[in-house]
Amino acid sequence: xxxxxxxxxxxxxxxxxxxxxxxxxDGDTRTLNVPNPRNDLAASDVSAVDVWIxxxxxxxxxxxxxxxxxxxxxxxxxKAVNKLDLS
Amino acid sequence: xxxxxxxxxxxxxxxxxxxxxxxxxxVNPDVEDGVLKELVNKLFSLxxxxxxxxxxxxxxxxxxxxxxxxKITPSSASYTLKNGExxxxxxxxxxxxxxxxxxxxxxxxxxxxxxxxxSYDKDAQSGTMEVYAYNNNVYTSTIKFYATINGVQASYPxxxxxxxxxxx
Numbered sequence: 612x613x614x615x616x617x618x619x620x621x622x623x624x625x626x627x628x629x630x631x632x633x634x635x636x637d638g639d640t641r642t643l644n645v646p647n648p649r650n651d652l653a654a655s656d657v658s659a660v661d662v663w664i665x666x667x668x669x670x671x672x673x674x675x676x677x678x679x680x681x682x683x684x685x686x687x688x689x690k691a692v693n694k695l696d697l698s
Numbered sequence: 699x700x701x702x703x704x705x706x707x708x709x710x711x712x713x714x715x716x717x718x719x720x721x722x723x724x725v726n727p728d729v730e731d732g733v734l735k736e737l738v739n740k741l742f743s744l745x746x747x748x749x750x751x752x753x754x755x756x757x758x759x760x761x762x763x764x765x766x767x768x769k770i771t772p773s774s775a776s777y778t779l780k781n782g783e784x785x786x787x788x789x790x791x792x793x794x795x796x797x798x799x800x801x802x803x804x805x806x807x808x809x810x811x812x813x814x815x816x817s818y819d820k821d822a823q824s825g826t827m828e829v830y831a832y833n834n835n836v837y838t839s840t841i842k843f844y845a846t847i848n849g850v851q852a853s854y855p856x857x858x859x860x861x862x863x864x865x866x
Contacts, residue, residue, distance in 0.1 A: 629744055646710065646718045647746045660740045669737040673703070673724045 627689050631657070633664075634683040635672035648687050657685040704756045708738050710747035718747060727756070768794045768845060768853040776859040779831035785814050788858050791824045792845065800848045803827070809839040811860045831862045838862070 629648035633641050649656075661682040664670070668678050706722040722741075725734055735752060742749050770790050777786040794801065803816045805827070814828025827843060839860045845853035 631741075641723070643722060643741070644720065645741050645745045645747075646720065647712050648744055649746055652744055656744055660744065663740055664737070667729065667733050667737070669726050669729050669733050670722070671724050671726045678726075 627687060630686045630688050632683040632685075633670060634680050635677045636680055637672050637674060637677035639672050639674055639677065640683060641670075641673065644688075652687070654685075657682060704754065706734060706738060707753040707755055708742070708749055709751040709753075710742060710745070710749045712747050717750075725754075766844075766852060766854045768792055770843065770845070770853050770856040772856065773854065774857045774859075776861065777829065778861045778863055779811070779829070780863070785812075785828040785830040786860070788827045788829065788843070788856075789824070790827065790843075790856060792853065794820075794823060794845060794853070796820045796823065798847060801852075802846045802849070804844055804846050804851070806842040807839050808841075809837055811839040811841065811862065827858075829858065829860050831860075836863050 627647055629645040629652070631643045631645065633643065635641070664679060665681045670679050671677065672679070703723065704725050704727045706725055708720045708722065710718050710720065712718065722737070725737070731754065734754065738749060738752050770792055772790065775788050777788075779786060798820070801818075801820070803818070805813055805816075807813075812830040814830060816825060816827045818825030829841060839862065841858040841860060842855045843858060844851055844855040
């Protein structure tokens with residue numbers, strides 16, 4: 612399996628993001644955040660999207676317009692916010 | 699040199715109806731909208747959010763600042779041209795030194811219009827450029843007019859809009 616889904620968590624969670632890094636043939640990378648990833652999300656789900664992107668090339672590089680060579684990594688980020696007691 | 703960035707702005711809502719905007723930058727402008735819509739659907743199939751709106755936004759990015767040593771004044775003009783009638787004359791001045799060698803003039807047109815002669819007095823640093831209508835169609839042609847030295851662009855261009863309208 613190409614992708615390892617990892618979770619990084621803290622005590623109070625306010626929002627989650629699926630952070631997907633795309634690679635391009637010129638060596639550049641770009642990160643896209645998809646909000647609120649599914650709880651049952653599996654690496655195979657990301658692989659399926661990766662295959663579709665490689666077949667359809669819907670995104671391009673921002674420097675040379677280079678085509679993408681797919682998803683490099685996918686990580687679930689759990690954003691934790693701890694409110695400080697200021698009293 | 700200008701480039702274009704086509705991006706998708708995706709609005710989605712979570713289970714509590716909280717709106718979230720996600721930008722997908724640099725989508726391929728050569729693929730059909732249906733493919734872009736499917737891209738959004740594929741990505742949001744990984745999310746519990748529901749997509750409510752997809753906007754396709756194209757912006758122009760200036761990626762290279764152009765610098766030239768000399769200027770043409772005025773830097774823009776607009777004329778209405780009647781077919782077959784007398785030329786319009788664009789009168790201009792420059793700051794090009796009078797002893798400049800191999801000075802020439804280049805005109806690039808966005809659509810066909812008639813080009814008359816360019817007259818330029820090096821010592822007076824002033825000249826004229828003629829333009830006239832070419833056919834009976836109604837259209838606007840933008841003329842990019844600039845100086846070259848040894849064949850290389852040496853001045854900022856002046857842009858002249860030639861509004862061809864045989865009925866006016």
